[in-house]
Amino acid sequence: MKISVITISYNSSTTIKKTLKSVQKQTYPNIEHIIVDGKSTDNTIQICNDFNHISKIISESDMGVYDAFNKGLKLASGEIIGFLNSDDVFYDKHSLKKISQKFDKQTDCVFANLDYVNQKGKVVRKWRSKPYQKYAFSKGWMPAHPTFYCRKSIYDELGGYDDSFDIAGDFELMLRFFEKNNIRSKFIDQTLVKMMAGGISNNGISSKVKIIKEEKRAFKQNKIGFSFFQYFFNKVLKIKEFF
Numbered sequence: 289m290k291i292s293v294i295t296i297s298y299n300s301s302t303t304i305k306k307t308l309k310s311v312q313k314q315t316y317p318n319i320e321h322i323i324v325d326g327k328s329t330d331n332t333i334q335i336c337n338d339f340n341h342i343s344k345i346i347s348e349s350d351m352g353v354y355d356a357f358n359k360g361l362k363l364a365s366g367e368i369i370g371f372l373n374s375d376d377v378f379y380d381k382h383s384l385k386k387i388s389q390k391f392d393k394q395t396d397c398v399f400a401n402l403d404y405v406n407q408k409g410k411v412v413r414k415w416r417s418k419p420y421q422k423y424a425f426s427k428g429w430m431p432a433h434p435t436f437y438c439r440k441s442i443y444d445e446l447g448g449y450d451d452s453f454d455i456a457g458d459f460e461l462m463l464r465f466f467e468k469n470n471i472r473s474k475f476i477d478q479t480l481v482k483m484m485a486g487g488i489s490n491n492g493i494s495s496k497v498k499i500i501k502e503e504k505r506a507f508k509q510n511k512i513g514f515s516f517f518q519y520f521f522n523k524v525l526k527i528k529e530f531f
Contacts, residue, residue, distance in 0.1 A: 289391065290318045291384055291437070292366030296356040298326035300374035301335060303484065308339045310377035316384035324360045326350050332374075354449035354457035361440075361448045370437035375484035379403070383480040387437050390474045397438035397465070399431035400476035404485040412485050419475040425463050426507070426514030428522030431473075433458040434481045442471055450509075455495060456502035460509065468510050 293311055297304055311321050323336050325347035333347050344363050350356045357371065368391065372378065390398045404413035415432045424430075436458075446469055449457045465471045500520070507514050 289368060289388060290320055290366035291316065291368045291370065291388060292320040292322060292360075292364035292440070293384070294322045294324060294357065294360030294364060294369065294371045295374055296324045296326070296353065296360065296371070297328065297332050297336075297374035299328045299330045300332045301328075301330040303375035304332055305335055306377050307372060307374050308336065308342070311372065312339060312341045313381045314378065314384045315381050316388055319384060320344075320364065320366045322360050322363050323347075324350075324356045324363070326356060351451055352454065354451040354453060357457070358448040358451065361443055364440060367440055368437050369440050369443065371434060372481070373434065373483075376434055377482050379479045379482055386476060386478060386480060390476055391439075394472055395474050396442050396471040397436060398474045398476055399437070400435040400478055400480040402432035402435050402481045402483055403479055405482050406485055409482075411482075414479075417475060420466055420473045423467070423514075425459075425467050426512070426519055428519050430459055430462055432481070432483075433462070434483055435476075436462065438465070438471075446471075453502050453506070455499050456506060459499075459503050460506035463506050463512065464510050467512055 295307055311319065320343045321341055323342060323345040325332060325345065327347055327349045333345065336342055336345055346359065346363070350359065360371070361369065378384070387398055399417060401417055402415040403411045404415070406412050417431060442465065446465060449461050451457065453460055466473065504516065
């Protein structure tokens with residue numbers, strides 16, 4: 289079973305080498321690593337060219353993160369697809385092996401736990417998840433997207449990322465997949481990815497306000513009812529993840 293790992297990048301020369309090494313060191317043998325670059329002006333592409341495990345590289349202008357994700361989906365030929373951004377790394381060399389072992393004929397996707405780390409590699413936040421239950425999204429729950437690995441056939445059937453979203457396109461996609469279309473999931477109760485803190489969805493109060501507005505739009509767009517009070521209350525409770 290081939291696993292496609294999609295890495296999107298833009299002027300990522302200071303971080304992408306760690307990401308590439310993280311994929312290169314995986315013990316799982318059947319990996320397709322795809323780089324979707326936003327036409328970097330630094331030496332990101334030169335760094336990528338030094339790694340012979342990479343299957344495909346494109347570098348061209350895009351309309352944002354979710355447009356880049358969709359480009360990666362079109363290029364991917366693996367049965368299973370996941371995303372590892374250019375400042376993130378796998379937790380250890382067995383992460384993809386653990387993901388592959390969870391898939392069977394009754395499984396459409398898997399997800400796991402995630403650690404946020406600072407530039408020194410220190411853990412500053414822990415994202416601990418749990419098995420999906422119906423209506424969990426309306427209570428403020430969602431899988432950690434960098435740990436979300438899904439069958440290509442599901443993307444082919446249900447579509448990719450809505451690039452009209454700036455910051456919550458991953459939420460909208462998973463809401464659509466889990467709540468609206470009832471895909472079959474498995475939770476891996478292990479940490480599989482280390483994510484650099486400070487991304488577009490974790491960059492201050494303004495980003496938090498924007499993501500709440502966009503997630504509210506995602507519910508409306510998919511015609512899924514929810515209690516905004518309950519949703520917002522559970523979002524606030526997530527502050528415990530920082531301790």
